[in-house]
Amino acid sequence: MPQLSASQQKLLKTIHLLAAGLWLSSVIILMLLPLLSRGITSGDEIYMYNRAYHFIDMLILTPAAIVTFLTGLIYSLFTQWGFVRHGWIIYKWIITLLIIITGTFYLGPMVTKLLAIADAKRIVALQDSYYIQGEVIGLSAAIINSLLLIVAVLFSVYKPWKNVKR
Template sequence: MARIGRRGRLWLRSFHIFFMVLWIGAVVSQVVILMFSSLAKSGGALQAFNAAPQILNILTGPGCLGTIVTGILLCWLTPWGFFKHKWIIYTMVVVILDIGVAQIFGEPVVNKMAALAEAEGLSALQNPEYVSAWNRLVILTIVTSLLLISALFVSVMKPWRKRKEVEAAE
């Protein structure tokens, strides 16, 4: 297995942290913008609020991809490995879940809300279909934000022992 030196590992970890912060920052920004969208005073403002998550994908995509690539490199090029530690397994599962949930459930809702806001303007806020989509998206973005933040904390705190240590203790 290939290995990387101390300086290379520090650079790689720094880039990994940068991309994770970019990703989490964009997702948390989406939550904040979504919360304030109900305060829109005009149809144009509502359209802008609904366009914001799509614009923030400019940050979310590279943040997500950079996190995945640097995470894979860290697992491959360091003694941590891919499945040696439970915290790595947890973060991999969270990242896969987050991407899947956002793509399968989040993206269609964002597109639907944007289309309704464009077609109906400010009156979309009284449309039950829009309100239902807004509620789903609020819950979804809060859950995905909390999942990503939990992955960040688990990556830093490393709360669990190695898998082999646990298996040996049992």
């Protein structure tokens, strides 16, 4: 495989770090956003809360996660880091894929459905069992994903489990 030049690696690293930072920031915001929903008293507020949550999830977090994944893929293919040469890289791949797959096939559709429920039912959505369960699952996922991504950042800095034995 051809290797990236030093300047190409720096550009790729810049894009990767910006995307990963945006991804982590978005997940933390989604973790904290339910604090805002505690004061909701009208149907329009519940709808706008869900619209903002959906916007962050679909138009900021998702693209940032995809760019992080793609730049990581390019890094693994075109630099000496590889996919499984170091344990900390293996962790990052597992976590990245786990979060993206879970978000794509479960959490994303759930957030879209919660927005539809909030739009249709407005304040009554707060008594809908699917809506209540979805809120709990969304908060739990945001907490878990925040912790997993923070650990990925720490591993990127401290690089534990260097050189996996084959």
